[in-house]
Amino acid sequence: MAERRDDRSYSFDPVYRHLLRARDLSQNADVPRDLKAEINRAIELCQQRWQYCEDQTTKPSPALAHLIKETFAYPWEDAHKEGRVSYYATPRMLTGNLEAQLIKLITNASKANMVLEIGLYTGCSSLAMAEALPKDGKVVSLEIDKGIADVARSFLNRSPVGNKIEIMIGPALNSLEILAEKQVKFDVIFIDADKTGYVQYYKTIFEKDLLASEGTIIVDNVLKDGDPYSGEEYEPNSGAISEFNEMVLRDKNVHKVMIPVRDGVYLIRRMKD
Ligand SMILES: C[S@@+](CC[C@H](N)C(=O)[O-])C[C@H]1O[C@@H](n2cnc3c(N)ncnc32)[C@H](O)[C@@H]1O
Structure with a gap:
């Protein structure tokens, strides 16, 4: 929950929100390691996409x-x-x-x-x-x-x-x-x-x-x-x-x-x- 209260674009995306939930749910469950890795990679990609757009944009005055x-x-x-x-x-x-x-x-x-x-x-x-x-x-x-x-x-x-x-x-x-x-x-x-x-x-x-x-x-x-x-x-x-x-x-x-x-x-x- 703390993560979505920041200002970064992906925190407004419900896909990101649901991925965080999936990650939490998978922590203690009997979930294959590959599936956990995929969830983490998807979260990371949301963040990287946002960072890439920021980096490719004109810097502020x-x-x-x-x-x-x-x-x-x-x-x-x-x-x-x-x-x-x-x-x-x-x-x-x-x-x-x-x-x-x-x-x-x-x-x-x-x-x-x-x-x-x-x-x-x-x-x-x-x-x-x-x-x-x-x-x-x-x-x-x-x-x-x-x-x-x-x-x-x-x-x-x-x-x-x-x-x-x-x-x-x-x-x-x-x-x-x-x-x-x-x-x-x-x-x-x-x-x-x-x-x-x-x-x-x-x-x-x-x-x-x-x-x-x-x-x-x-x-x-x-x-x-x-x-x-x-x-x-x-x-x-x-x-x-x-x-x-x-x-x-x-x-x-x-x-x-x-x-x-x-x-x-x-x-x-x-x-x-
Ligand atoms: C989302 S913020 C604006 C963000 C701003 N455009 C920026 O670039 O950072 C919304 C602003 O609208 C003001 N506001 C809310 N209701 C208003 C109203 N009825 N009339 C005028 N301003 C209002 C709030 O106090 C707040 O400062």
Whole structure:
């Protein structure tokens, strides 16, 4: 169990989870040595595949590397106990370098100028996207917890592009309303906040016309530890993700592809008006 609570991609994969269980079950049972070796090799391959993808990916900028390192080193439990943040904000929420580089690449390829993030945490994906923007580009990032936003700001200030990131504190739906009133449009939107909010965020984005024509929405955690396809209920809120995925599938106005990166990423492109 301890192994799946880390940040590594394979820990989100139910195959890995079941392999660990098979290994545990085989320990004291009368299982042939060859079979035990095969189980161990399969576990090792899951880890090697993840490591290989990490190694073959562009390394983070110094500021992004610092942010990732410091997010793990931060005393989140103490911060929660002392009331500086409203809940135990585990570093497992961090997107990490591989996914951040994917999002950065898409931002860059989209020639985006205006980017919206729903769910800032310590700013990993915000910073990666800001690094892909032109001089006058901007990231608006929504975060409900003021304490978490303060931690993010302290990390973002170390980057030469940190000033491109505007943080809006408050429930994301309220912030979306404010942005809609200002008639702002975004070229790329990354959804990565509370999973039960995904359906409403998606609907609001289109109802309030927040996404530019041919703009892209990137959505995190759409495989939610495997629950949407395994039929298992490993994670709370996975039902909300299944509902979200079904809604996107039915939406004929977007081009979409789901990719099994980390906990699953949905790439959704609004078609030309
Ligand atoms: C998974 S983390 C985001 C990770 C981040 N994108 C990254 O790159 O590391 C989700 C964040 O969304 C915030 N959040 C949760 N519910 C929210 C809401 N209703 N409105 C705004 N932010 C919310 C959480 O406090 C948390 O910091």
